[in-house]
Amino acid sequence: MPLSSSAALPDRKPASLLEQDARTKARNAAEKRFRLYGVAAIAISMIALVVLLATILTGGAGAFRQTYLNIPVTLDAAVLDPKGNRDPAEMAKVLTLSYGRVLDAAVEATVARHGIQIEGLTEKDIDGLISKEASAQVRDRVLANPDLVGQTVEFDVLTGGRIDGYFKGRVTMESAERDSNTSPQQLLLAQELADRGEMVTRFNWNFLTNADASDQRPEAAGVGVAILGSFYMMLVVLALAVPIGIAASIYLEEFAPKNRITDIIEVNISNLAAVPSIVFGILGLAAFINFAGLPQSAPIVGGLVLTLMTLPRIIIPTRAALKAVPPSIRDAALGVGASKMQSVFHHVLPLATPGILTGVILGLAQALGETAPLLLIGMVAFIRDHPDGLPGGLFDPASALPVQVYNWTQRSDPAFIERASGAIIVLLIFLLCMNVLAIWLRRKFERRW
Amino acid sequence: MYDMNRPEKAVSQTETKISARKVQVYYGDKHALKDVDVDILDKTVTAFIGPSGCGKSTFLRCINRMNDTIPIARVEGQILLDNEDVYDRRVDPVQLRAKVGMVFQKPNPFPKSIYDNVAYGPRIHGLARNRAELDGIVEKALRGAALWNEVKDRLSEPGTGLSGGQQQRLCIARAVATSPEVLLMDEPCSALDPIATAQVEELIEELRSQFSVVIVTHSMQQAARVSQKTAFFHLGNLVEYGDTDDIFTRPRDSRTEAYISGRIG
Amino acid sequence: MYDMNRPEKAVSQTETKISARKVQVYYGDKHALKDVDVDILDKTVTAFIGPSGCGKSTFLRCINRMNDTIPIARVEGQILLDNEDVYDRRVDPVQLRAKVGMVFQKPNPFPKSIYDNVAYGPRIHGLARNRAELDGIVEKALRGAALWNEVKDRLSEPGTGLSGGQQQRLCIARAVATSPEVLLMDEPCSALDPIATAQVEELIEELRSQFSVVIVTHSMQQAARVSQKTAFFHLGNLVEYGDTDDIFTRPRDSRTEAYISGRIG
Amino acid sequence: RDQIQVSGSSTVLPYSTIVAELFGENMDFPVPVVESGGTGGGLQKFCEGVGANTIDIANASRPIRDGERETCTANGVTDIIEVRIGYDGIVFANSANGPDFAYTPADWFNALSAKVVRDGQVVDNTAANWNEVNPDLPEQEILAFVPGTKHGTREVFEEKVILAGCEESGAMEAFVASGMDEDAAEQACMTLRTDGRAVDIDGDYTETLARIESSPNGIGVFGLSFYENNTDKLKVGTISGVTPSTETIASGEYPVSRPLFFYVKKAHLGEIQGLQEFVEFFVADEIAGPDGPLAEYGLVSDPELAATQEAVAAGTTMQ
Amino acid sequence: MPLSWALFANFLLAAAGYIVGRSRAFATAGPDVRKLHSRPAYHGASVGLAALLPALAVLAAGAILRLAGVLSSDTGPIIGIVALIAAIAGLGFGVMRIGREYQARNVVEHMVLGLLMLCSLIAIVTTAGIVLSLVFETGHFFRVYDWKTFFFGTEWTPRFQGNSQLGIVPLLWGTMYVSAIALLVAVPIGLFAAVYMSEYASRRVRGFVKPAIEVLAGIPTIVYGLFALITVGPLLRDYFAQPLGLGNSGTSVLTAGLVMGIMLIPFVSSLSDDIINAVPQSLRDGALGLGSTPSETVRQVVLPAALPGIVGAVLLAASRAIGETMIVVLGAGAAAQMSLNPLEAMTTITVKIVSQLTGDSDFNSPETLVAFALGLTLFVITLALNVVALYIVRKYREQYE
Numbered sequence A: 001m002p003l004s005s006s007a008a009l010p011d012r013k014p015a016s017l018l019e020q021d022a023r024t025k026a027r028n029a030a031e032k033r034f035r036l037y038g039v040a041a042i043a044i045s046m047i048a049l050v051v052l053l054a055t056i057l058t059g060g061a062g063a064f065r066q067t068y069l070n071i072p073v074t075l076d077a078a079v080l081d082p083k084g085n086r087d088p089a090e091m092a093k094v095l096t097l098s099y100g101r102v103l104d105a106a107v108e109a110t111v112a113r114h115g116i117q118i119e120g121l122t123e124k125d126i127d128g129l130i131s132k133e134a135s136a137q138v139r140d141r142v143l144a145n146p147d148l149v150g151q152t153v154e155f156d157v158l159t160g161g162r163i164d165g166y167f168k169g170r171v172t173m174e175s176a177e178r179d180s181n182t183s184p185q186q187l188l189l190a191q192e193l194a195d196r197g198e199m200v201t202r203f204n205w206n207f208l209t210n211a212d213a214s215d216q217r218p219e220a221a222g223v224g225v226a227i228l229g230s231f232y233m234m235l236v237v238l239a240l241a242v243p244i245g246i247a248a249s250i251y252l253e254e255f256a257p258k259n260r261i262t263d264i265i266e267v268n269i270s271n272l273a274a275v276p277s278i279v280f281g282i283l284g285l286a287a288f289i290n291f292a293g294l295p296q297s298a299p300i301v302g303g304l305v306l307t308l309m310t311l312p313r314i315i316i317p318t319r320a321a322l323k324a325v326p327p328s329i330r331d332a333a334l335g336v337g338a339s340k341m342q343s344v345f346h347h348v349l350p351l352a353t354p355g356i357l358t359g360v361i362l363g364l365a366q367a368l369g370e371t372a373p374l375l376l377i378g379m380v381a382f383i384r385d386h387p388d389g390l391p392g393g394l395f396d397p398a399s400a401l402p403v404q405v406y407n408w409t410q411r412s413d414p415a416f417i418e419r420a421s422g423a424i425i426v427l428l429i430f431l432l433c434m435n436v437l438a439i440w441l442r443r444k445f446e447r448r449w
Numbered sequence B, C: 001m002y003d004m005n006r007p008e009k010a011v012s013q014t015e016t017k018i019s020a021r022k023v024q025v026y027y028g029d030k031h032a033l034k035d036v037d038v039d040i041l042d043k044t045v046t047a048f049i050g051p052s053g054c055g056k057s058t059f060l061r062c063i064n065r066m067n068d069t070i071p072i073a074r075v076e077g078q079i080l081l082d083n084e085d086v087y088d089r090r091v092d093p094v095q096l097r098a099k100v101g102m103v104f105q106k107p108n109p110f111p112k113s114i115y116d117n118v119a120y121g122p123r124i125h126g127l128a129r130n131r132a133e134l135d136g137i138v139e140k141a142l143r144g145a146a147l148w149n150e151v152k153d154r155l156s157e158p159g160t161g162l163s164g165g166q167q168q169r170l171c172i173a174r175a176v177a178t179s180p181e182v183l184l185m186d187e188p189c190s191a192l193d194p195i196a197t198a199q200v201e202e203l204i205e206e207l208r209s210q211f212s213v214v215i216v217t218h219s220m221q222q223a224a225r226v227s228q229k230t231a232f233f234h235l236g237n238l239v240e241y242g243d244t245d246d247i248f249t250r251p252r253d254s255r256t257e258a259y260i261s262g263r264i265g
Numbered sequence D: 001r002d003q004i005q006v007s008g009s010s011t012v013l014p015y016s017t018i019v020a021e022l023f024g025e026n027m028d029f030p031v032p033v034v035e036s037g038g039t040g041g042g043l044q045k046f047c048e049g050v051g052a053n054t055i056d057i058a059n060a061s062r063p064i065r066d067g068e069r070e071t072c073t074a075n076g077v078t079d080i081i082e083v084r085i086g087y088d089g090i091v092f093a094n095s096a097n098g099p100d101f102a103y104t105p106a107d108w109f110n111a112l113s114a115k116v117v118r119d120g121q122v123v124d125n126t127a128a129n130w131n132e133v134n135p136d137l138p139e140q141e142i143l144a145f146v147p148g149t150k151h152g153t154r155e156v157f158e159e160k161v162i163l164a165g166c167e168e169s170g171a172m173e174a175f176v177a178s179g180m181d182e183d184a185a186e187q188a189c190m191t192l193r194t195d196g197r198a199v200d201i202d203g204d205y206t207e208t209l210a211r212i213e214s215s216p217n218g219i220g221v222f223g224l225s226f227y228e229n230n231t232d233k234l235k236v237g238t239i240s241g242v243t244p245s246t247e248t249i250a251s252g253e254y255p256v257s258r259p260l261f262f263y264v265k266k267a268h269l270g271e272i273q274g275l276q277e278f279v280e281f282f283v284a285d286e287i288a289g290p291d292g293p294l295a296e297y298g299l300v301s302d303p304e305l306a307a308t309q310e311a312v313a314a315g316t317t318m319q
Numbered sequence E: 001m002p003l004s005w006a007l008f009a010n011f012l013l014a015a016a017g018y019i020v021g022r023s024r025a026f027a028t029a030g031p032d033v034r035k036l037h038s039r040p041a042y043h044g045a046s047v048g049l050a051a052l053l054p055a056l057a058v059l060a061a062g063a064i065l066r067l068a069g070v071l072s073s074d075t076g077p078i079i080g081i082v083a084l085i086a087a088i089a090g091l092g093f094g095v096m097r098i099g100r101e102y103q104a105r106n107v108v109e110h111m112v113l114g115l116l117m118l119c120s121l122i123a124i125v126t127t128a129g130i131v132l133s134l135v136f137e138t139g140h141f142f143r144v145y146d147w148k149t150f151f152f153g154t155e156w157t158p159r160f161q162g163n164s165q166l167g168i169v170p171l172l173w174g175t176m177y178v179s180a181i182a183l184l185v186a187v188p189i190g191l192f193a194a195v196y197m198s199e200y201a202s203r204r205v206r207g208f209v210k211p212a213i214e215v216l217a218g219i220p221t222i223v224y225g226l227f228a229l230i231t232v233g234p235l236l237r238d239y240f241a242q243p244l245g246l247g248n249s250g251t252s253v254l255t256a257g258l259v260m261g262i263m264l265i266p267f268v269s270s271l272s273d274d275i276i277n278a279v280p281q282s283l284r285d286g287a288l289g290l291g292s293t294p295s296e297t298v299r300q301v302v303l304p305a306a307l308p309g310i311v312g313a314v315l316l317a318a319s320r321a322i323g324e325t326m327i328v329v330l331g332a333g334a335a336a337q338m339s340l341n342p343l344e345a346m347t348t349i350t351v352k353i354v355s356q357l358t359g360d361s362d363f364n365s366p367e368t369l370v371a372f373a374l375g376l377t378l379f380v381i382t383l384a385l386n387v388v389a390l391y392i393v394r395k396y397r398e399q400y401e
């Protein structure tokens, strides 16, 4: 059987390596294009990422700073303790609304003390400087220590959302002109007070620890409850979805006989991934709250619903990763007398780890950012009280970070938009913390063979 | 130079370790192994020879049921190990494979360190009580496979970073480290130089004193050197099986003769 | 039986096809190839021999820059192909590899049909104008690799379902089908029976009429049979290079002598 | 369970949260948990039954329907107290940089209805500019962001603006004259055009606002309180010459408003801590009165608040 | 909390069982551990499991019975004690079984296998739960609404007063249109990114880019929605739709599709990257050795070998696209219409499920109940699509080695 290149194979002259022949040129051009597409794809993704992150950061950075006003408040006994017996039970009958009036007087006094004169400044402008949260703050202090009544005490109180916005550049003189909730005079007054050092903008720890606040006091709203709620839910998801998902994948990919039933399970799982998340909410409401009697708005229910939702999203990548491990490695293990189970857990699983971790990263990211299913199980709610510590806290009402974002973007006061972006930043940091370990592990387990 | 120093063919033992009866293997529709009947003796080296694609590996994989992992493979017939049918429902293939070790045709080290590659078997079978014992087993196995000198300084490097022949020896060491009762070796010396080959052959000879070894080889010289029994496969049939001396000097089947004299392949 | 029918050693051509100068290869810290200087002639079969792990495959992979794919590998020195440095910046490794074909030590068929495996090279290089031509190339290559008869009825079955030796021949056919100018073969016959080996050797002989062939082998007989030039590697050094006859009969280096007489490995 | 649980309309939600917050601050009870799931969703949870596993209060931007009452009854939720907390004004506003608008309901009908009457003929609406509808209106292309059909606001908008405009402009008669019966004519009046000039908004008012920011020609339908919090970005239009404000709505001058409610399970009043107190706190003068925080936020307080307070104190259930 | 105490005690017992079993096995083995069928650790585990499993079964049964109201809620201590007795009995039984021939490894592995199987059954249970929780209300819906109009109606105009047109067709169309555009964006970008990361990029670049792209999957969808509404929508309208005369809608299928596509990139890129990376290097070497360019290698050898995993990734992305709401609401609008023009506003099934379910309409009205019917229909449709996908993957699967 002669195999000379003369007949069938076109004769190729020994060409120089340094010059590319036409075909090579064309193929190299294709190669370049291909590579360029890759670079472009990554560039597009990175640009999108940068743009999105930039919008979030510029919009949300302000949430981490807050303006406070330092004022001496004369705690008028006539108003705060009408009975005069300093009995906290009696004093508790005085509502925050009355404290509000005491504070108004204090602000007016401060303005007067500094001798600030601004044309057209109204009493409403002065009173509006501080947040409604301030009266609750003062009331709590007074009830905790009734002896303060009658004294003049220094308070560091939150300023109103518009004032705070002014120092962060969100509110301008022009917008204040049209804004019925503030006025240029009020802003000028705020500026004067700031110049005198009474009003300062500083880092806002309260944003990270406070609970949500009502529409009237955006400046007091924080993500404390939401962080706890998300944390609890993620604990549940992590503890259930990841092991169950991996276990199910191992069974289906490595052990299940290839028959109708496993086909049905397989199709089922891919289909579950396509079920809109709100439907999992419907399921959760029916199964966990109505049937199992778990409490509403509780992270345990949220966690369980998210677990069910995340499971298929972990199973699919995990199965793909298991499938990608070459059979020769399984053979090698079986050949030295390892059981199937041992070969899977000792060899296949470690090699599939990067793919599994990617599934976990993406699945958890989705679970962390999901609101729709929580809508039906009562977690999209206004919650002021922090849940307890573990494990009891799993059953207390709690919010979640995406829920907080969702809620705040619907509020009418524009100050909440900033908070929402701030909450998104917190959420992303939360996600990053959750993922660093996974990303590090993934890099560690990555190898070629 | 190309000496064929054969050990005395002391086919002293009589016990049958493995006996195959009417073994058929199908890959899908393809009938890869037809009616194979063979008795493999204990404490003996048996060589499987035959042209490429004749079914040697297939038969080897039948013995320790590695064919179970190929979905399209179907095995019929009986294979008895110590008079127990390995395809019996009650037989645990894992236990079987612990008894019947295997070196695959294509070297397939785990993507782990060299040490872990060899230590894997002893670990799962609990052959070592402590680290020192394990170290001992690993060293012994690597020495046996003539690899120790080359890798003793790089035991923690990945086994996949070795040269082809080194990988092959690593796989031999891995199989030997579990000290199986039967060792199936599919062309264990194909990528080895003559000296390494000689060392592995020495190892085989040594193993024979305790175990039964089956070796697939394309080298007639090697078969003649190491084995006491030889089986010749052709197109899925076991054509001839007998004492190695007889097969190489007085083949009964014409196909055997043609093969060993280099006429059919 | 084990005849060593050598073709006449007609080292007629004089042209140097590949010349290596002071080639060093490092895998990370490991210095795997040291100062290798060699001239490989055109229209000649050159055999690389040496103990396992001495750097034969490493050097082979340098010639067509396959070492580029190993992240930790670092190559220094010069390798000239037709007097052009293959490590020159302007050299396109793709074009280089089209000229310098390679058969790997471990058979690595694509998970495609047997036909597509062989047709892969001709397709990407545009060697066939139409399907019939392609069929012709595939058949010729498979015949050359002595595989045609075994697979002609199952060309559309996956190449991964072949036996070890069949896969090896498939890879040879795949490399030959691209008709390279230089063919690097890393132990092409390690899994082949003597007859298939003979056929592949015939193929090599035939290729030699037009191309330059480099073959790594552990079989001294094979080296003696097919090659006109032989290079002996030891521990990363090219110890000796010369006419095959000389190397096998009058080795100059003591290590060469020790190796071919079976004393070092 | 420690907390009171409230669910329902997202229109009532802000008021509910304001009260909940004040309640928690001033009373020795935990702050109620207030969910938003829409009036329908809230009432559904409400009607699921009685017991600690069910909610106590449902917020609603419309009165409970008979069908819903039936489900409630079937599930054992029989004694329900209906509390009207005030009125929600619905306003039309465009970008603060845009021109001033003074509409009549008829303008809205002629701008957005699918079928209009031109020269006595019923024709498809092709008006592209507001001044085509009414020469007094600015020359600006018609683009209205109206609440999606999931919103209760949509119903009010259709009935109090579009249908009113239909009748006012005489189109209703023309529809009837063209051969429709009364119902069909009403339907025809309230069917909005689908050529992209009337854009349904399924999200919240914030979405409407964002749409106006991205399409400055758009005019949006908002709640009064939302507008009042965003006067720097929005400019409100008058209806028949009346500017919307809590006063004009309370007095009935401004036509587009609707009552807001919440429903309480009487069976829970004794069982759930603080529920009675919360309900009373909600309708107290300090809270829901014209000077209270709700009014400040934009709720139009109920002139008949005193009657509501009485009913709550007495635990009067719906009949 | 007596039950949790019982649980804790059971775990302690199981741990004790492990230790006892192990040492007992060592004792039985004598000097040669190989005499045992299984390693002592397996014996220990088998005893531990023998103690744990019956107790867990008792506890689970007790919990279910209490939920179902068969047992009163003060039976906690009794259940706990029964569970403890079961655990001790199991432990004793487990210890007795230990012997040289006892196949502890197989027993443990069978139990583990049972556990794995149980885990995969959760998927089935979930599906059943979903169907059950949808089917009842769907039936309700079809009692008050004509199924033909629902399935074949081309108009979707729900109304408060009733008399709504609730045809699924425009929603279905919108769903497919948006998802298709999103996938058209995400699949090529994702695949190219994956290929670049795994085949071309240095380890450092990859180590940074991959997690960075994954952040895209973690950004809440509301951000994407607002991005679509405020940036992309007006851009497309002003520079694309209006000049071309394709309408002047600020929201459109294209807007939502593009933005959603960006969100889906990491699903395709990261998952594919892992799978591509798992393709053995020897295959690449084979192709490169024949003189193919890296891109030819990728396209003709690596990608086909990685196909099943890539299809899985794309399916996951498609699933996500179908289930997305916020981006569609803000990007594509809420108008249910059928049009070929990608610059028109449309909406999807999922959006309508959410909005009908959380709207202000009467919860017994067809306007609300339709959400369940939509959910179930979508479920069936995606099921059919998945069957097709499975079939295709089976057909084109290439197995390496």
Ligand SMILES: Nc1ncnc2c1ncn2[C@@H]1O[C@H](COP(=O)(O)OP(=O)(O)OP(=O)(O)O)[C@@H](O)[C@H]1O
Pocket: B160, B161, B162, B163, B164, B165, B166, B191, C027, C030, C032, C050, C051, C052, C053, C054, C055, C056, C057, C058, C059, C070, C072, C105
């Ligand atoms: N990828 C790698 N990483 C690290 N070391 C390597 C790698 N490949 C080869 N080596 C080492 O380099 C040396 C030369 O290897 P090479 O593969 O060239 O040997 P060889 O001569 O082909 O041997 P064999 O005949 O066994 O195939 C060996 O010591 C080997 O362990």
Ligand SMILES: Nc1ncnc2c1ncn2[C@@H]1O[C@H](COP(=O)(O)OP(=O)(O)OP(=O)(O)O)[C@@H](O)[C@H]1O
Pocket: B027, B030, B032, B050, B051, B052, B053, B054, B055, B056, B057, B058, B059, B070, B072, B105, C160, C161, C162, C163, C164, C165, C166, C191
């Ligand atoms: N997985 C498989 N699927 C389909 N056919 C197979 C498979 N494995 C082997 N075969 C076929 O079965 C026959 C016997 O193969 P086997 O691997 O046993 O040959 P062998 O004797 O080991 O050959 P070699 O010496 O080349 O390794 C061959 O024709 C081969 O093509």
Ligand SMILES: [Mg+2]
Pocket: B056, B057, B058, B105, B186, C163, C164, C165
């Ligand atoms: Mg074989």
Ligand SMILES: [Mg+2]
Pocket: B163, B164, B165, C056, C057, C058, C105, C186
């Ligand atoms: Mg080599």
